[in-house]
Amino acid sequence: MKLFKLRGGVHPEGWKGLAAERAIRVLPLPERLFVPLQQHVGAPAQPLIKVGEHVLKGQIIGASQGFISAPVHASTSGRIVAIGDYTAAHPSGLAAPTVTIESDGEDRWLETDSPSDPFSLLPEEIAAAVGAAGIVGLGGATFPSAVKLNLSRKNNVRTLIINGGECEPYITCDDRLMRERASDIIEGVRLIRYAVGAVDVMVGIEENKPAALASMRAAAAGTEVQVIAVPAMYPMGWDKQMIRALTGREVPADGRSADIGVLVHNVATAYAVRDAVRFGRPLVSRLVTVSGGAVAEPGNLEVPIGTLVETLFQYCGGFSEKPARMVLGGPMMGIELFTAAVPVVKGTSGVLALTAREIGSTQASPCIRCSSCVRACPVGLLPLEMAAHIRAGDSNAAVSRGLKDCIACGCCSFVCPSHIPLVHYFNFAKGELMEQERGKLKQEATRKLADERIARTQRIERERQEAAEKRKAAREAREFAAKQAALQTTTEVA
Amino acid sequence: MSNIYSRITRDSLWNNNIVFAQTLGLCPTMAVTSTATNGLGMGLATTAVLVASNMLISSIRHAVSEEVRIPVYIVIIATLVTLVDVSINAWAHDLYKVLGLYIALIVANCAVLGRAEAYAAKNPILPSGMDGLMMGLGFTFALTIIGAVREILGTGTLFADAHLLLGPAFSFMELKLIPDYKGFLLMILPPGGFLAVGFLIAGKRIIDRRSASVAEPVPAAAPAIS
Amino acid sequence: MITALTSLTILGAILGLILGVAARVFRVEGNALVAELVDILPGSQCGQCGFPGCAGAAQALAEGRAPVTLCPPGGRAVAIALAAKLGVDADVSGVQDSVPMIAEVREELCIGCTRCFKVCPTDAIMGAAQQIHSVFREACTACGKCEEVCPTESVKLQPVPVTLHAWYWNKPVTQTMQTVAA
Amino acid sequence: MNAIAHSPHAHAPISVNRVMALVMLALTPATLFGFWLYGWPAINVWVMSLLAALLGEALVLRLQQRAVRPVLMDGSGLLTAWLLALSLPPWAPWWIAVLGSLFAVIISKQLYGGLGQNPFNPAMAARVMLLISFPMEMTTWVAPAPLGSIHAPGWLEGLAVTFTGSQVDGMASASLLGHVKTEFTRGIGLEQALSGYYAPLDALLGSRAGSLGETAALFLLAGGLFLMFKRIITWHAPVAMLIGVVVPALIFSAVSPAHYAGPLYHLLSGGLMLGAFFIITDPVTSPNTATGQFIFGLGCGLLTWIIRTWGGYPEGVAFAVMLMNAATPIIDHYVKPRIYGRNRKGVSMSIEPLKKES
Amino acid sequence: MNFQKLRGELYYQAALLGGVALVTTAALALADRATSSDIAAAQARDMQQSLTQVLPGEYDNDLLKDTLVLNGPNGEVTVYRARRAGRVEAVVFKVSGNGYAGPIDCMMGIDRNGHITGVRVIKHKETPGLGDKIEPAKGHWIYEFEGKSLGDPPAEKWGVKKDGGVFDQFAGATITPRGVVKAVKGGLDFFDKQRAQMLDDTVPLRETFGRTTEGGKP
Known part of the structure; x- marks a missing residue:
């Protein structure tokens, strides 16, 4: 199969060897789970349970709100001990609404009836089952999968791409999943294909994962699923990059992949879809890679959603040395954790404890315009110019140079010899612009309110005046009448 | 009234100097x-x-209407410059040989039109004259300062050919500061002019900032350049 | 010489005529600038600038009677936008980049006097006489009028609490000139 | 609370110091060859340039109240002075080297805001400044006298040459480009002018009169290839510059061989090799994109050839580089990479309605 | 006068600008009258000076008025003639050579016997500091020509030392002196060819000053 030319990208040191050969282990059930109500892009889920209530594993605890949202389920059976704010896995360190479950140790599933043959369901029913299971994009995007399925079916998507590109260094959970549970993934892929009515199905896997490629090829043999090796580079796992590599087409900047007839799902998502449709089991656990130079025994764990990161590190033997930085996700796009007491969520692919040597120098020096970042950018942006504008306080100029197309993949910061935090600049500017946007909306709204108020006070004033005039006229009329009457009386008297 | 004149003097000579503060008239x-x-x-002719x-x-100024004021000013200025030009040519021919090509440049000196617009068109005759003078x-x-800097660095002399401008009595001003100086041509050429002006403007700003921080009771803690 | 005199005089007269006509044809009516300035200002008509409402402030700005830093609720962003529109080189460093503020009612102090309710230019305070008032966050412009009239100091401007939704990365500080010696 | 670090949490093992150090390493063979070829005076000039750059930069940083060490340690000032020294006549007096270095680091670099902010290549700006200010000193060349040969000045003599301006008799010589230019005005044809003066092999090895580090074409080429291998520079600008010189030289020398020199002559003379591999690849003053760098290099080459052929000065590399430096912002404005999902103008690709194919 | 009212009128703009044009043109015309004779005299003095530089000695005619236009190798050449008692003793004319950066214009004076009385460069674009040593203010080189003639030095020695001639070149610049030497040699050749005409005392005086402005401006 012919592959298409890619541009940009970098080749960071992979560090995959730390965990790639470690088979998936199931984490022993923790005592408490902290399940945030928002683990996806879109509106947060609305809690459906009360404190003190007992829930079963897979029982819905948060209902999806609106079109783009996803429900949240209990990751184990037990008692709800709190519904309230808990530190979120977010760089701000702020708290988010979270449901705390105290495990009863039984890990008992909620009884559900599942179809004997999932392919007997209607495509809409599959999408509905996926939606009810709370499945979101597990590659990290956490976009509700059912929304994508419905959108793709309506857009007559022809090509289904399954993204097996795991390009972030250290992270090996998808690699392990493909090696160990390839036939389940393939079934999930076929279900998605059936649900959207796609014709071609391609699974793109980077060529530096020969074991995963072999096992997936074996599982796909005899099906309509094609397994294709793609070049190993970062960011190969970016869905648009995978589309370009496999189809040679680009997703329009203002559109979605469905607009060019392509639907992309992650391999782990396909695996979760199979679980949801065949067994009616919602998404309550996921594979997480625990790795990094400071971790004693790196590995790949199957973890209930809501487990604290510190539990994972403890299970992996703790730290062999004091980590310089703990990271949730991969080193290229993950976020630094200032505490390990944050829960694993649906989008968590790995937790890392990195040493200073692995991070490399971060001391920034002036930009020498070497344009390494321009060569590295997979989107085709000019990071150095955008950062210069943002540094000068002109975020709008950065927008006109493509800030909004930036995917924050980190290639530019990675290669920068001056160690300039380019992506940090971009995310700052994006946030600032969003705040400006909100401010503008608010300004418009308040202006309208002020105008209404002025109109109202004027109206009241006018009405009061009119009323006063009316009263005056009435009084005058009364007085006049009285006078007349008096006159008449006098006349009569006279 | 004298207050006005002293303010005009201070502004014109230093605070709002045509070259060092307004950076006008750079062509001449x-x-x-x-x-x-x-x-x-050139300065005296201007x-x-x-x-x-x-x-x-x-x-x-009262007779000039808004619509045609700029052409009127320009015509007047151009006439005056031409008068100066022919007068020097006729009666100070040696000076004309030094300055001749540049006298006409005064027309293009935006500072002259600038003063007409900014000051003379709004003020009485005497203050306007004072403003022009200062x-x-x-x-x-x-x-003169720029010329001195360029001349000293460029050729090692100061006020060379002063007798052509001011008469033989002033030839004592002509100094050869650095004997056997090889000459630093860059300073004589146009880039040297820009360099000299740039450094002198920087110097003026440093002086201004120093005097401002002396005047203020609480000196700014910030470094001069950062 | 006569030729020169006559030709130049006629040329001058014709050009003068053209300029006179042009001045009439291209006369600009009103002031478009004022309208654009009004758009930049917050529009809450709070009057903190000392001009009658935002339109009055815009008029004053257009005529150069007011500094671009006149609008306290607008803060630094509005000052910068005004300076850009007017093409002036304003020193906005004096305008503290005010943390977005919002009025908050301390319920234990509120006596329900309705004074704040009456002065609020954007109807952002809800409540009725003898009832504790509350602030409608989305409508509050932090103009501070309620704070001025409150007899019990129960209404105070407070920084808007940061939420997960509104949080964003700070501007990186590792910079070229960071090497400046202390 | 500690500030949270933004992603990425990994960095390529590269730094500004390392880039500068690699470029200096690539320059070392040509420099050492120059030292050997022109003897002690050349070493003096090189040392004076580097010292002056360090002191000048330290002085400016002091005046600006900025920390001195980190800026001096990045190596950019040293590299600038090094490049300048390579473009100077090897027997230039000490003050030429010092003045040039000070101009380069103070006026052409720090006054614009320091590393990364200067629009013109500091070394070339200083060279041009010296050339127009001190044409005599800057065009007085010597014939090669390798260290240890009979004509070579000893260490003390070398100091005298650099610091007191004493010249050893019979050493003065003209650079190839200067010689040809002079001969042309006498109405002497190219072939005759070149005979006995130009041997391609000597030029290739660098054994001829010329600037300190510009003559060893082969060593410079090797250094450039080393930098490409190390991915410090890309091929675009250097190759384009060589094309820009070779193509017109080829065409014109084919039409009129008596008046226009051939491509080999141009390639192996003057500062072309140094310029192509070490000057125009300066990231600060060249465009951002590969296409832009190609256009930039092509412009540098063409202008070099034009100035050499028809201009007032025999060598045109420094002028060409400065002219194209001035054009860099324009090139960067018009040559931009295409953004994913957008066309060249930045407009989103059209969303075509899809038809269901059966 | 009530300008306030008038200023709005359309005809006022025309009258104002026309009036100003009239007044200023008149002023310039008057100034021209007052100065033109002085300017002409000053320019003549300039020309006289530059002639005297290349032609030392006393002559009893007005050189500026005693001219002759001859066909030289590069077009017409105005020849100024100096006489004593009616006899042409020397001539002055302009020659041009190719320098490094463009033409170099020189005035040269030749006496009756073909000896050079002086050469001065009047216009050049040579590199400052390198080629400009041909100016008397920057060096003595230009005086080397005085007293030389076609036979002294012999024709093959009329060149710079580098080309085997007798004239010095300056360090760093060969082209400039080469150009000047060539121009001066050409001037001598021109004189040699047209000698009879130039020295012909009987050619009637012609009023050429005023028509020939060549060299008239400094």
Whole structure:
């Protein structure tokens, strides 16, 4: 199969060897789970349970709100001990609404009836089952999968791409999943294909994962699923990059992949879809890679959603040395954790404890315009110019140079010899612009309110005046009448 | 009233100096300041034009209508410059040989039109004349300094050919500061003019900032350049 | 010489005529600038600038009677936008980049006097006489009028609490000139 | 609370110091060859340039109240002075080297805001400044006298040459480009002018009169290839510059061989090799994109050839580089990479309605 | 006068600008009258000076008025003639050579016997500091020509030392002196060819000053 030319990208040191050969282990059930109500892009889920209530594993605890949202389920059976704010896995360190479950140790599933043959369901029913299971994009995007399925079916998507590109260094959970549970993934892929009515199905896997490629090829043999090796580079796992590599087409900047007839799902998502449709089991656990130079025994764990990161590190033997930085996700796009007491969520692919040597120098020096970042950018942006504008306080100029197309993949910061935090600049500017946007909306709204108020006070004033005039006229009329009457009386008297 | 004049003087000579503060009239500045003498001569000729044009324009300011004021000013200034040009050519021919090409440049000196618009068109005749004189002297001062810097660095002399401008009595001003100087041509050429002006403007700003921080009871803690 | 005199005089007269006509044809009516300035200002008509409402402030700005830093609720962003529109080189460093503020009612102090309710230019305070008032966050412009009239100091401007939704990365500080010696 | 670090949490093992150090390493063979070829005076000039750059930069940083060490340690000032020294006549007096270095680091670099902010290549700006200010000193060349040969000045003599301006008799010589230019005005044809003066092999090895580090074409080429291998520079600008010189030289020398020199002559003379591999690849003053760098290099080459052929000065590399430096912002404005999902103008690709194919 | 009212009128703009044009043109015309004779005299003095530089000695005619236009190798050449007692003793004319950066214009004077009385460069674009040593202010080189003639040095020695001639070149610049030497040699050749005409005392005086402005401006 012919592959298409890619541009940009970098080749960071992979560090995959730390965990790639470690088979998936199931984490022993923790005592408490902290399940945030928002683990996806879109509106947060609305809690459906009360404190003190007992829930079963897979029982819905948060209902999806609106079109783009996803429900949240209990990751184990037990008692709800709190519904309230808990530190979120977010760089701000702020708290988010979270449901705390105290495990009863039984890990008992909620009884559900599942179809004997999932392919007997209607495509809409599959999408509905996926939606009810709370499945979101597990590659990290956490976009509700059912929304994508419905959108793709309506857009007559022809090509289904399954993204097996795991390009972030250290992270090996998808690699392990493909090696160990390839036939389940393939079934999930076929279900998605059936649900959207796609014709071609391609699974793109980077060529530096020969074991995963072999096992997936074996599982796909005899099906309509094609397994294709793609070049190993970062960011190969970016869905648009995978589309370009496999189809040679680009997703329009203002559109979605469905607009060019392509639907992309992650391999782990396909695996979760199979679980949801065949067994009616919602998404309550996921594979997480625990790795990094400071971790004693790196590995790949199957973890209930809501487990604290510190539990994972403890299970992996703790730290062999004091980590310089703990990271949730991969080193290229993950976020630094200032505490390990944050829960694993649906989008968590790995937790890392990195040493200073692995991070490399971060001391920034002036930009020498070497344009390494321009060569590295997979989107085709000019990071150095955008950062210069943002540094000068002109975020709008950065927008006109493509800030909004930036995917924050980190290639530019990675290669920068001056160690300039380019992506940090971009995310700052994006946030600032969003705040400006909100401010503008608010300004418009308040202006309208002020105008209404002025109109109202004027109206009241006018009405009061009119009323006063009316009263005056009435009084005058009364007085006049009285006078007349008096006159008449006098006349009569006279 | 004298208050006005002292303010005009202070503003024109230093605070709002044509070259060092307004950075106007750079074309004649760059063209003639290869020696201090040339700078001085050009400055004096410009001063003459400035005084005359300011007073003339001030005297007709009530009669000039908004619509045609710029052509009127330009015509007046161009006439005055031409008068200066032919007068020097006729009666100070040696000076004309030094400055000749550049006298016509005064027309293009935006500072002259600038003063007409900004000051003479709004003020009485005497203050306008004073403004012209002081602005002119400030310009002369700037050009002479720039010329001196370029001349000293470029050829090692100061006020060379001063006798052509001021008469033989002033030849004592002509100094050869650095004997056997090889010459630093860059300073004589136009880039040297820009470098000299740049450094002198920087110098003026440093002086201003120093005096401002002396004047203020609480000196700014911030470093001069950061 | 006569030729020169006559030709130049006629040329001058014709050009003068053309300029006179042009001035009439291209006369600009009103002031478009004022309208654009009004758009930049917050529009809450709070009057903190000392001009009658935002339109009055815009008029004053257009005529150069007011500094671009006149609008306290607008803060730094509005000052910068005004300076850009007017093409002036304003020193906005004096305008503290005010943390977005919002009025908050301390319920234990509120006596329900309705004074704040009456002065609020954007109807952002809800409540009725003898009832504790509350602030409608989305409508509050932090103009501070309620704070001025409150007899019990129960209404106070407070920084808007940061939420997960509104949080964003700070501007990186590791910079070229960071090497400046202390 | 500690500030949270933004992603990425990994960085390529590269730094500004390392880039500068690699470029200096690539320059070392040509420099050492120059030292050997022109003897002690050349070493003096090189040392004076580097010292002056360090002191000048330290002085400016002091005046700006900025920390001195980190800026001096990045190596950019040293590299600038090094490049300048390579473009100077090897027997230039000490003050030429010092003045040039000070101009380069103070006026052409720090006054614009320091590393990364200067629009013109500091070394070339300083060279041009010296050339127009001190044409005599800057065009006085010597014939090669390798260290240890009979004509070579000893260490003390070398100091005398650099610091007191004493010249050893019979050493003065003209650079190839200067010689040809002079001969042309006498109405002497190219072939005759070149005979006995130009041997391609000597030029290739660098054994001829010329600037300190510009003559060893082969060593410079090797250094450039080393930098490409190390991915410090890309091929675009250097190759384009060589094309820009070779193509017109080829065409014109084919049409009129008596008046226009051939491509080999141009390639192996003057500062072309140094310029192509070490000057125009300066990231600060060249465009951002590969296409832009190609256009930039092509412009540098063409202008070099034009100035050499028809201009007032025999060598045109420094002028060409400065002219194209001035054009860099324009090139960067018009040559931009295409953004994913957008066309060249930045407009989103059209969303075509899809038809269901059966 | 109530300008306030008038200023709005359309005809006022025309009258104002026309009036100003009239007044200023008149002023310039008057100034021209007052200065033209002085300017002409000053320019003549300039020309006289430059002639005297290349032609030392006393002559009893007005050189500026005693001219002759001859066909030289590069077009017409104005020849100024100096006489004593009616006899042409020397001539002055302009020659041009190719320098490094463009033409170099020189005035040269030749006496009756073909000896050079002086050469001065009047216009050049040579590199400052390198080629400009041909100016008397920057060096003595230009005086080397005085007293030389076609036979002294012999024709093959009329060149710079580098080309085997007798004239010095300056360090760093060969082209400039080469150009000047060539121009001067050409001037001598021109004189040699047209000698009879130039020295012909009987050619009637012609009023050429005023028509020939060549060299008239400094």
